[in-house]
Amino acid sequence: MPDFIKRAPLRSGIDRRSALKLGAAAATTLFAPALVRAESGPIRIGHLTPMTGFLGTLGEWAVLGIQMAAEEINAAGGVNGRMLEVRSEDSINPETAATKAQRFLEQDGVDFLMGEISSASALAISEVATRNERLFMALGPRSDVLRGARCSKYMFCTDIPNTVMVNAVGAALKRDGMVEGKRFFTLTADYVFGHDLLKAAKAFFDANGAELIGDELVATDVTDFSAFILKARQAQPDVVCLNLAGNQVTNFVKQYAEFGLPYPTVGFNLNTADAWAAGVGNLSGTWPTVWFDTIETAGSKDFVGAFKAKYGKTPENHAWIEYIALKIAAKAIAETGSAATPGMIEYFESEAEFDILKARPAYFRKEDHQLIQEAYPFSVKPEGSYSDVQDMLALGPAVPGADQSLEAIYPPAEAGACKI
Amino acid sequence: MQIVFLIEQVVNGLVLGGYYLLIALGLSLIFSVGGVVNLAHGAFYALGAYVSVQLGRHVGFGAAAAVSPVLVALIGIAFERFLLRRFYREDPILGLLVTFGLAMVAEQAIRMIWGAAPLPASLPAALRGPVIVGDFLFSRYRLLMLGVVAVVLGGIWLLLNRTSFGRVVRAGIQQPDMVAALGIRLQPYMTACVMLGVGLAALGGALFAPITTVHPAMGAEILTIAFVVVIIGGLGSFWGVVLAALLVGVVRGVSVHFAPAASEASMYVLMFVVLMIRPRGLLGEPIEKFER
Incomplete structure (x- = not known):
């Protein structure tokens, strides 16, 4: 650093920088004895x-x-x-x-x-x-x-991971006849998580005879989904499927209920807190979760x-x-x-x-x-059968079933791209 | 069919713009009368939403949406009387800093009162659902909201342009010293304007609570858009803000149609272009006290 500015010496003869250093050293010794990183410290x-x-x-x-x-x-x-x-x-x-x-x-x-x-x-x-x-x-x-x-x-x-979430919901959707031959329109959070989830969803659609007729990438700071909801209607899908994240899900489901489109929604990602935030009467469909309080x-x-x-x-x-x-x-x-x-x-x-x-x-x-x-799928109880948002979700049976290996819902390790 | 879709997005954008207008108009009004850039404006929007959700549990959605802006506007009086008033004649940066601080205090206060988790809020079933006209689909609730905005807008325009109250305010904006020389105390008018602006923000919050996430930081989300609208419209211009709000709504709608991933960026591009061509904003008027 060029020394353009003349440092004013302190009265004791040491310059400001040395004084600061001294002070810092003193403070460290006094207040942070744990800097001596003994195995006994926190x-x-x-x-x-x-x-x-x-x-x-x-x-x-x-x-x-x-x-x-x-x-x-x-x-x-x-x-x-x-x-x-x-x-x-x-x-x-x-x-x-x-x-x-x-x-x-x-x-x-x-x-x-x-x-x-x-x-x-x-x-x-x-x-x-x-x-x-x-x-x-x-x-x-x-x-x-x-x-x-x-x-x-x-x-x-x-x-x-995303693949497990898709598999957890996918099994429930297949049981309800909502996959084969159905036309899906997806909305995807525009960052690595959403892109990744869309990939897992596509793999699921391909493997189970469903068709992806449209996808929209949605920036994470979007709070108004009206324009996207209109696009979903224009595509005339059988199912609207969400690969959204965080607040996006809450905002979307509230506004989807507001517009009242007839197509059922499903989603491959939802956190319980975002579901509760949506409020009574807005959320519907089947979703995955990693844990639930019931x-x-x-x-x-x-x-x-x-x-x-x-x-x-x-x-x-x-x-x-x-x-x-x-x-x-x-x-x-x-x-x-x-x-x-x-x-x-x-x-x-x-x-x-x-x-x-x-x-x-x-x-x-x-x-x-x-x-x-x-993992678990959960669905939303019919409106009117619950009074509090915290009671509106019904947990499904754990996947995989007790007779299957836990890895059955995971992508196989040997097929993964991970090289540790 | 493509053109129908596009028109649908344009109309939807106009509706959305109407809602931005509620927030931006108050922001512009407070800036015009006091010269303070009110960074706490979003906090009043959030407060409007929270108070309406809280009240709505007892008195129903409609009554809560009507009462909440009034209650928050009363807070606006205290805000003007004890805080904002001290900064009218100070360096603008001071007003900026103090309202920025207030925004943070308000957000934390909301967190302390209602908790960090979003407040669940739903539309009454009667207001949900679409209105289908020919090939077009609208949200029934948003059409209703647009009606409310139109009425409010008309009311404010009449107030500012057809009443003695409005004459004093408009004169005060342009020539505060001249108004004072005529023996008119501007202070009560300032208070009333800030109250009005704050009430508008709260109305926006109350109307949007059932269709957006009601969380402590929601004020910060809306403030950026409101600023963009005010800047595009031109500071101090009533119709400028109206025009800009609708324009921003439409640009967002159209960009979702053609380039959805870029829709959030579109309004900033619009602002950039407008500022390049007209640094004062679309209909911004020169205001003496800002031309020093």
Whole structure:
């Protein structure tokens, strides 16, 4: 830096910069003894999730879920006597997510990274994690590409991928005779997640004799869908099918009910929170989910009870996934005796099983680092049969059936493009 | 058939433009009288939506949509009296900063009162459904909304152009010192205008609550569009804002027809083109106090 500006020396004779450095050093020594990274200090986890924008609603739930897990673990004495310190920040968009991930690792000295809902931001964080050779648990993103061509040795994905969501709904649609010979018009979120979901949907249509007669890409900040609804009508489809994300789904279903088009809607992506946000009488059709609060397992019931007691509301799927993911991470740290990345990766790759509050335990598949687990279709109860939005969804049976391998609904590992 | 589809999109765009108008008109009005760029305008829109949903649970949709703008307008009085008034004669950047801060405070306040999760809100069944005229399909509710906008617009035009109230306001916009010299206190007129602008934003929120996601950040979503409309129309111009709102709606509708992926960008392109040709906006008038 050119030294154009003469620095005024302080009275003691040291210049401003040295004084600042001294001050910073003093502050560090006084207030941050944990910088001496002893194995006895807290385990720091950098948690990134969108808290604003079209996925912001979901991110708020994510924070509640991971906080509750951290509090439970710490109240029970931490992991191997070490407390968990989860720092949550708004990831906003891929660029900011990458910057914050780098800062978490460089300046805040976190042990590993967790979080995210946006597939695009997750890809950006994954690149940072890979460059720094540090673990990143991608909790909410669903793009197949994160488990395929863009997978990483350092990234583990806990949500169900797009292909599983399509398969979970697809089975229910086939049962109802809504696939073969039907003409589909799709609306797709215009970013990596939507494109990826459309690809999975196309594969499903091709394999089951359905026809895709039109698709519209919708920017993620679109809030008025009237023009798209008119286009759907112009196409005269049998079924309107949504590959949208976050708030987009809520806005679309409200406006679709407003316009009152006769074509049934189905969708390959919906989060419970976005369904609740739509309000009574707007949502219809069959949708996939990774978890729902009426799942009949003791673990789920306990979780729902504790969550309601703590926050006064019913948890949705992102609160659940963040909760179980932190428990998974804690188990890995406890089993390997440290929060170091190589040990945790090795542990996950051993396909160790985790209780995720469903009927069957889950495991990370070694080949592509994704959590293999059950999924569920759900449908909307007829209008008038419920009074509260939180009662309007009816959960279907888990897929795959109890007699099938969990991997039956996943793309086969050997066919995947993931090379770890 | 193609041309029918296109006309359908143009008409739908006009309806959408009518709704943008509610937000943009208030923004333009507040800027015209006080010279303050009100970045908190979106917050009043959000507040209008939240209050109407909350009230609607007890008194029904129609009554809530009518009462909520009035209640929020009352907040607008306090906003003008205790905050905005101090910034009329200050550097514009100060007004910008304080309203920006207020927008953030309002968003967090909504989060604290109603929670971060969106508020569910639905249209009454009687208002749902299409109106089909020949080959064209319209949403019954949006047609109704367009009617409300037209009535409100007519009312404001009459108020500003055919009443003594309007004469003072228009004179105050152009020559505040001259009006003061004539012995007229502008302050109550300012308060009334801000109240009106805030009420319009809240009406927009109340009308749109059943067909959009009612969440704490909804104000920020609408504010950008409202600004684009005001800038295209020209600051201080009533008909400029009307024209620009309809134009933005139509441009969006038409771009969805031809290039759907670019539809969100279309209004910014429109703004760019307009500013290149007419930096003052389509019908913007020169206003003395901004020409320094």
